[in-house]
Amino acid sequence: MANDIAELRHAIHREPEVGLDLPKTQAKVLAALDGLPLEITTGRSLSSVTAVLRGGKPGPVVLLRGDMDALPVTEQTQLPYGSTVPGAMHACGHDTHTAMLAGAARLLSARQAELPGDVIFMFQPGEEGYAGARLMMDEGVLDAAGKRPVAAYALHVSSQRLPCGMFSTRPGAMLAAADRITVTVHGRGGHASTPHRAADPIAVACEMVTALQTLVTRKFDVFDPVVITVGSFHAGTTDNVIPDEARFLATARSFSRESRGALAELVPRLIGDIARGHGLTAEAVYATEYPVTINDAAEAAFAAETIAAAFGPQRSEQAEFPLTGAEDFSFVLEQVPGAFVMLGACPPDDDPLTAPTNHSAHAVFDDAALADGTALYAELALRRLARA
Ligand SMILES: [Zn+2]
Ligand SMILES: [Zn+2]
Numbered sequence: 001m002a003n004d005i006a007e008l009r010h011a012i013h014r015e016p017e018v019g020l021d022l023p024k025t026q027a028k029v030l031a032a033l034d035g036l037p038l039e040i041t042t043g044r045s046l047s048s049v050t051a052v053l054r055g056g057k058p059g060p061v062v063l064l065r066g067d068m069d070a071l072p073v074t075e076q077t078q079l080p081y082g083s084t085v086p087g088a089m090h091a092c093g094h095d096t097h098t099a100m101l102a103g104a105a106r107l108l109s110a111r112q113a114e115l116p117g118d119v120i121f122m123f124q125p126g127e128e129g130y131a132g133a134r135l136m137m138d139e140g141v142l143d144a145a146g147k148r149p150v151a152a153y154a155l156h157v158s159s160q161r162l163p164c165g166m167f168s169t170r171p172g173a174m175l176a177a178a179d180r181i182t183v184t185v186h187g188r189g190g191h192a193s194t195p196h197r198a199a200d201p202i203a204v205a206c207e208m209v210t211a212l213q214t215l216v217t218r219k220f221d222v223f224d225p226v227v228i229t230v231g232s233f234h235a236g237t238t239d240n241v242i243p244d245e246a247r248f249l250a251t252a253r254s255f256s257r258e259s260r261g262a263l264a265e266l267v268p269r270l271i272g273d274i275a276r277g278h279g280l281t282a283e284a285v286y287a288t289e290y291p292v293t294i295n296d297a298a299e300a301a302f303a304a305e306t307i308a309a310a311f312g313p314q315r316s317e318q319a320e321f322p323l324t325g326a327e328d329f330s331f332v333l334e335q336v337p338g339a340f341v342m343l344g345a346c347p348p349d350d351d352p353l354t355a356p357t358n359h360s361a362h363a364v365f366d367d368a369a370l371a372d373g374t375a376l377y378a379e380l381a382l383r384r385l386a387r388a
Contacts, residue, residue, distance in 0.1 A: 059117025
C-alpha cells in the first residue's frame with residue numbers, strides 16, 4: 001500500500017487548502033475511502049470527514065485523528081509534487097496525516113470481521129488556528145459510533161529534530177496552551193517636539209513589552225514555564241507626530257491550568273497598571289485559544305509499548321520536555337484519554353538538527369515515514385480494542 005499512500009499524499013500536497021473549507025482535500029479523502037465498509041458523514045460547518053468502521057465483534061470505540069489543512073505559506077522546496085497553489089503549502093505535513101489515516105482505514109477495513117469494537121476516523125480541517133477539532137466535536141464526532149471512545153490518538157510528523165521514522169511521545173503535557181493577547185494603549189497625540197503636551201502611547205507600550213518579560217521571570221515557577229512573545233507592534237505614521245494609539249499582539253504559551261489562569265489574570269492587570277502609572281489607559285484582551293495538550297499517562301505508555309512491539313524499542317523515544325507548539329487535538333484529549341505522538345519525517349540524508357522546521361517554506365516531510373505512520377495508526381486501534 002505504501003505507493004498508494006504516497007500517491008494520495010502527493011495529490012493532496014499539490015493542491016493545498018487552508019482553513020475550514022477544504023473541498024478538494026475532502027473529495028480526495030472520500031475517493032480514497034470509497035468502497036470500504038465505512039459509515040461516512042461529512043461536516044456541515046467545515047469540510048470534515050467522519051468515518052466509522054464497525055468491527056465484527058462487540059467492543060469499545062477508539063478514535064484516530066488526522067488533520068487535513070495547509071498553511072498560508074508559498075512553498076520553496078524543489079519537490080516534484082510541490083504545491084501548485086501560490087500562497088498555500090502543506091508546511092506542517094498534514095497532507096501526510098490525511099494520507100496515513102486513509103491508509104489505516106483500508107488496513108483496518110480488511111480486518112473488519114476480527115475487530116472487537118469500532119473505530120472512528122476523524123479527518124479534520126482547520127487545525128492551524130481555526131479550532132476545527134472543536135467544531136467537529138460540536139457536530140458530534142465523539143458520538144459518531146453511538147458511544148464515547150475509550151481512547152483517542154493523533155500522529156504528527158516533524159520535519160526536523162527527530163530522525164526519520166522515530167516516534168516520540170510522553171505522559172502528561174505534550175504541547176502548550178496557546179492564547180492571544182491583544183493590547184491597545186490609548187494616549188493623546190500631538191507634536192513630537194512637545195511630548196509633555198501629549199500622552200505618548202509608544203513609550204508606554206514599549207514599557208509593557210519589556211514588563212511582560214519581567215512578569216514571565218518573576219511571577220511564574222521556572223519548572224512550570226510560560227512563554228510570551230510580542231509578534232506584532234504597530235503605532236504612528238512618521239517621526240514628528242505622536243499618535244493617539246499603539247497596539248500590539250502577543251502569544252502566550254503555558255503548560256498547566258494554574259499558569260494559564262495566572263496569565264489570564266496578571267497580564268491585563270499589568271497592562272492596565274502601567275498605562276495608569278503614566279496617566280494613560282489601555283486594555284488587554286486575553287483570548288483563550290488552544291488548551292494544553294495532555295497525554296493520558298496510561299495511553300502514552302500504551303502508545304510507546306505499541307511502537308516498540310510493532311517496530312522495535314529503538315524506534316520509540318520518550319520526549320524529555322513538552323513542545324511549545326499547540327494543537328486543537330487538546331480539545332479531544334480534554335474529553336477522551338489518549339495520546340499525541342510525533343513521528344520524525346526528516347529526509348534521511350538531512351541532519352534533523354538543522355533541517356527546516358514545520359511551517360517553514362522549505363520544510364520537507366519524507367515519504368519514508370508514511371508506511372510506518374499508517375501502520376501505527378492501525379496498530380493503535382487494533383491493539384487498544386483487543387486489550388479493552
Ligand atoms: Zn502546524
Ligand atoms: Zn500541525
